[in-house]
Amino acid sequence: MYLLLTKKLLNIINKISPILAIALILAVWQILSLTGIVPKFMLPSPVDVLLAFIGDFPLLMSHAKTTLIEAFLGLTIGTAFGFVIAVIMDRFPIAYKSIYPILVLTQTVPTVAIAPLLVLWLGYGILPKITLIVITTFFPIAIGLLDGFRSADPDAINLLKAMGANRAQCFLHIKLPSSMSHFFAGLRISVSYSVVGAVVSEWLGGFTGLGVYMTRVRKSYSFDKMFAVIFFISLISLLLMFLTAKLKDVIMPWDKKKNKNEIN
Numbered sequence: 001m002y003l004l005l006t007k008k009l010l011n012i013i014n015k016i017s018p019i020l021a022i023a024l025i026l027a028v029w030q031i032l033s034l035t036g037i038v039p040k041f042m043l044p045s046p047v048d049v050l051l052a053f054i055g056d057f058p059l060l061m062s063h064a065k066t067t068l069i070e071a072f073l074g075l076t077i078g079t080a081f082g083f084v085i086a087v088i089m090d091r092f093p094i095a096y097k098s099i100y101p102i103l104v105l106t107q108t109v110p111t112v113a114i115a116p117l118l119v120l121w122l123g124y125g126i127l128p129k130i131t132l133i134v135i136t137t138f139f140p141i142a143i144g145l146l147d148g149f150r151s152a153d154p155d156a157i158n159l160l161k162a163m164g165a166n167r168a169q170c171f172l173h174i175k176l177p178s179s180m181s182h183f184f185a186g187l188r189i190s191v192s193y194s195v196v197g198a199v200v201s202e203w204l205g206g207f208t209g210l211g212v213y214m215t216r217v218r219k220s221y222s223f224d225k226m227f228a229v230i231f232f233i234s235l236i237s238l239l240l241m242f243l244t245a246k247l248k249d250v251i252m253p254w255d256k257k258k259n260k261n262e263i264n
Helices: 002-034 046-055 057-091 093-108 111-122 127-150 154-162 167-178 180-202 210-219 223-251 253-263
Strands: none
Touching (some): 002 046, 046 223, 057 180, 057 210, 057 223, 093 127, 111 127, 111 180, 127 167, 127 180, 167 180, 180 223, 210 223, 223 253
């Protein structure tokens, strides 16, 4: 009975500790702003940020629609591209040796440095924005899937081959299922990258989008609105990561049960 109560208490503490930490940070932030230790024009209070968010909520939602469309298109193409690259690298060792260094190189160049070049080459439309999102999202997908393919049980693959299975059947029945957890781990990262990539690409040009809104309020020195859109982008990223985790639970219910058993 004592162990059961202790376990429940620990579970409650684990659940509320992030909320308490956030509340403490907001309280300290509010005190610093009210006492004037940090001037409001440098760091607006959480209340000011909340009021700015509520006041501009319809406008933020309008801009968010554009950003989410760009993020969804870029993420979809990036996921498909990452899957193809991972399959090619897994199938052909020479392709792995040739392509992998190039993939790593693409991630060492800051997106802020790539974005102006994409605008110069592709114009101010949606194409450079989607291209930048693809560049930032395909890498976690490709590497995650590649690790998943290579983590497949070799004995199971040999058993299927002994039963007359070809490469495609071994891939569909062994390698692909074993890579799903790795895929969703990479997808959670790519989902957040897609929103950030869309915002960064909108800084350089466009008429709508959260990046465009952020640029406008920054130039008008409306830092309360600046913080409001920053938190809004963070909330969107967290929501998309949460939905990705729920999608994994739907597609891989056995993995959720396995994790629960390990916790218990």
